[in-house]
Amino acid sequence: MARVALDAMGGDFAPRATVAGALLALAELEREHTVQLVGQSAVVQATIDELLAGEMAAHAALRDRLELVEAPDVITMTDKPSVALRGKPQSSMVVGLRLQAEGRSDAFVSAGNTGAQMAASAFVLGRHEGLARPAIGTLFPTARKPVVVLDSGANVDSSAEELVQFARIGTVYAEDMLGRPNPTVGLLSIGEEAEKGNAAVKEAHQLLLASGLNFLGNVEGRDIPVGQCDRGPIDVVVCDGFVGNVLLKFYEALAPTLMGMFAKALGAERAALEEAFRELDYSDHGGAPLLGVKGVSIISHGKSGPRAIKNAIRVALRASESRMSEHVGRRLAEGTASRAATDGAPAA
Template sequence: MARIAVDAMGGDFAPRAPIAGALHALSALGPDHHIELVGQTAVIEAELDGLLREEFASVAHVRDRLTIVEAPEVVDMTDKPSAALRRKPNSSMVIGIKRVAEGQAHAFVSAGNTGAQMAASLVLLKLHTGLTRPAIGTIFPTARQPILVLDVGANVDCAPEELVQFARIGTVYAQALLDRSNPAVGLLSIGEEPEKGNLAVKEAHQRLLHAGINFLGNVEGRDLPKGVCDRGPIDVVVCDGFTGNILLKFYESIGPMLIGMVSKVAGLDAREVAGSLKELDVDEYGGAPLLGVRGVSIISHGKSSPKAIKNAIHVALRAHESGMTEQIGRRLAESMPATTGSGITT
């Protein structure tokens, strides 16, 4: 049994996309699961009524497992994260995350302002002990199996130790959400030799050798689309949020461009071709948990479709049921230096 809070006001296609996504999810989930739509009640009710009369008429019974949680304010995409948190305490974003922080919901899903979601999650859910920053992990489709890349934007300048933390967090994620038994972690760099890379990466490489994780060594840009490097298949790729964010946006943009070009040459309909390439569909994963906070906060793309939201709700459910957050906390605690009774850190 799980109870997922969904930001009904967040994202470019809100409120329709998150509400339709919630209805899709409820139709597919067992009767024990419940969804809370957080936002302006009147707006949500109007949209919900329309959807239940038309597109979702055949599954109107799922309405019983939907609750509306009133939140009069809305965080805009252009709001500054810290200001949004301070000036809009009654926004769907803040109230939704509070539901998780206070134990009323098991997870929160939003396609709204990512910076605001990060800030609110940090303040309300708090970081696990030993972490200085959270990370955003995203799934990259590859020619082989999907891989988790982190960080893709929460941290622009990363210390070596933060890259090591990402490796630990990513290992737990890949076990809990991607079913990888002993996840292989690669460090993104510009050559496979340990001495290749910028200063932070070279130092992180040395620390990762002794971090108790299944460390593959450095991986290169060319290995990501293949999902494999010379030392074997990759499950997790660790990088700073500057490189990761540029790579993610490049990937999201070049896929449609290449599909369009090839389809044109082949005289095919690009949308049909894209539809056949399910493994490249970014909606398949729908959302990425903000990693490192004490609670499940799923970040979805601003352009999320109902299908993407539905899948993000599944990710939320899986993160909750697998106990991913608790496992990350345990893993980080194990890796921290023991403190003696005298207060001296050994």
């Protein structure tokens, strides 16, 4: 039994897309699961009524698996995270996360202001010991299976130690969310040799060799679309949040751009191409967990439609049921322990 709190007011198409997404999710999930719609209750209730009286009438029976949680404030896409946190303590984001901190919810999903969600998640849920800053893990579709890329935007200027932490938590992500045993980790660089890369990457390479993780060595940009490198399939790609975010947005924008080029070149029907591109469409993918906080906080794309929200709720449920956050905490503690042991070794 899981209760997923959804930021009903978050995202470009809220609350219509969020409420519709919640209904789609409940229709697919087992009866024991519920969705908590957090936001301005009057607005949310009106949206539910409208959808169930109209295009989603077939889902009327799901109404009693929706719980309304009042939150009078709304954080906008342009609010500064720190200002939003201090100035809007009764926002749907903070209230939704607080439910979880108080044990009244199992997971949180939002398509709202990402910066605010990261700050609020770290503040309300807390961070695991041994982690400097949480990271966002995003799935990149590949010719093989999807790879987890992290950090894909929560951090910039990551140190070598932080890159190793990303490797640890990315490993847990691949195990718990993708069911991959002993996941392989590649360190994103500009050449496969250990001495290639910037200062942080070169140092991280050495630390990863001693980390006990299933480290493949460096991987390059070209290995990501293929999902493997010369040394085998890749499950996790570790990089600085600056690089990860640039890559993610580049990939997101490429699919519609290429679709236009091909449709023109082939004279093919756009619908057929759209189907082929669905796998590349991030707005459809649901959500990326914020990794390293004590709990479940799923970041969805601001442009999420009902399908994307539905998928994000499923991701939240999986994260909660697999107890990913607990596993992340344990894995980070192992890293801290091994580092302490090394640091404490006699100097001479």
